[in-house]
Amino acid sequence: xxVYFTFFIFLIMMKNYHSQDLKERKIYxxxxxxxxxxxxxxxxxxxxxxxxxxxxxxxxEKDYQNGIENGEWLGYEHGKLLTKGTIANGKSTGIWTFxxxxxxxxxxxxxxxxxxxxxxxxxxxxxxxxxxxxxxNDKEDGVWKSFYENGKTQSIWYYKDGKNIGLFQKLDPLGRxxxxxxxxxxxxxxxxWRRAVDDYFEEGLYDNNGHKIGLWKITDSMGNLKxxxxxxxxxxxxxxxxxxxxxxxxxxxxLLYFQNHGKYKQYYKNGILMESGRYYLGQNVRTWKFYNKxxxxxxxVKHKSTSEAIKFQKRDVGDVIYSSEKDSLKIxxxxxx
Numbered sequence: 001x002x003v004y005f006t007f008f009i010f011l012i013m014m015k016n017y018h019s020q021d022l023k024e025r026k027i028y029x030x031x032x033x034x035x036x037x038x039x040x041x042x043x044x045x046x047x048x049x050x051x052x053x054x055x056x057x058x059x060x061e062k063d064y065q066n067g068i069e070n071g072e073w074l075g076y077e078h079g080k081l082l083t084k085g086t087i088a089n090g091k092s093t094g095i096w097t098f099x100x101x102x103x104x105x106x107x108x109x110x111x112x113x114x115x116x117x118x119x120x121x122x123x124x125x126x127x128x129x130x131x132x133x134x135x136x137n138d139k140e141d142g143v144w145k146s147f148y149e150n151g152k153t154q155s156i157w158y159y160k161d162g163k164n165i166g167l168f169q170k171l172d173p174l175g176r177x178x179x180x181x182x183x184x185x186x187x188x189x190x191x192x193w194r195r196a197v198d199d200y201f202e203e204g205l206y207d208n209n210g211h212k213i214g215l216w217k218i219t220d221s222m223g224n225l226k227x228x229x230x231x232x233x234x235x236x237x238x239x240x241x242x243x244x245x246x247x248x249x250x251x252x253x254x255l256l257y258f259q260n261h262g263k264y265k266q267y268y269k270n271g272i273l274m275e276s277g278r279y280y281l282g283q284n285v286r287t288w289k290f291y292n293k294x295x296x297x298x299x300x301v302k303h304k305s306t307s308e309a310i311k312f313q314k315r316d317v318g319d320v321i322y323s324s325e326k327d328s329l330k331i332x333x334x335x336x337x
Contacts, residue, residue: 035051072087273291
């Protein structure tokens with residue numbers, strides 16, 4: 001009987017110890033909305049804390065021990081669990097899982113000391129595998145793959161220390177190569193590339209710094225030529241030619257800093273000139289001429305002079321061009337217009 005009594009006293013003492021100074025704490029914002037609530041012991045957070053968004057909906061739950069995050073970490077949005085993981089001594093660790101709104105897994109993998117490690121997988125909303133790859137010290141490394149919903153390989157590429165390196169290729173559902181290219185050790189595209197952009201393909205060369213050089217061809221999914229872009233490295237100009245479906249030339253023009261610059265010509269399908277003129281950094285300048293289908297001049301339209309265009313662009317003197325990268329004016333070279 002004495003033993004049972006002693007054990008009972010021990011349980012009471014332990015309960016008193018764990019509840020000692022354990023006080024509920026609620027934190028409100030300036031508009032009296034509840035933002036956080038949980039318990040503290042001796043001024044330090046202890047146990048489960050809950051965090052709320054501006055609508056006072058639960059957005060986060062996490063556990064504390066002696067003021068340090070330790071235990072489960074749960075993230076919510078509109079009542080849906082979207083993130084689940086574990087924190088140890090303030091750093092994410094173990095398996096972390098992210099969810100779609102329908103409850104299916106969107107991504108899962110392991111963290112060690114707050115960093116992604118090992119194999120990570122991403123999924124489509126219907127549960128099929130989308131991307132799989134490996135991390136080392138929170139950086140992508142080794143071979144990565146993406147998949148079609150039927151499980152067949154879609155793309156293959158490689159990383160080293162978080163940088164793309166080596167071959168990239170994309171396959172169609174039948175396993176045929178439709179995109180390809182190489183990355184150098186600096187992670188830049190280099191050499192010959194072919195890639196899909198929206199509903200067309202572009203094909204051409206990159207230098208070792210990842211800049212497009214030389215002639216690039218733009219084709220549709222059937223291989224029909226739509227445009228050619230000749231990249232002039234020294235002047236940053238792109239000489240462009242567009243084509244009709246039958247392959248005849250439709251337009252010729254140049255771009256400088258993504259704006260029309262220099263001569264412009266447009267043709268009828270039979271090759272006869274339709275209109276001609278000149279741009280200065282996106283502005284129509286000088287006299288534009290328009291022709292009928294017989295090649296005879298139909299009318300002219302006079303625009304501002306090149307010097308007026310320069311003034312309109314708030315340039316002081318000389319032949320200056322605009323550098324969008326530096327958001328400033330800079331005299332790059334003299335040209336005759």
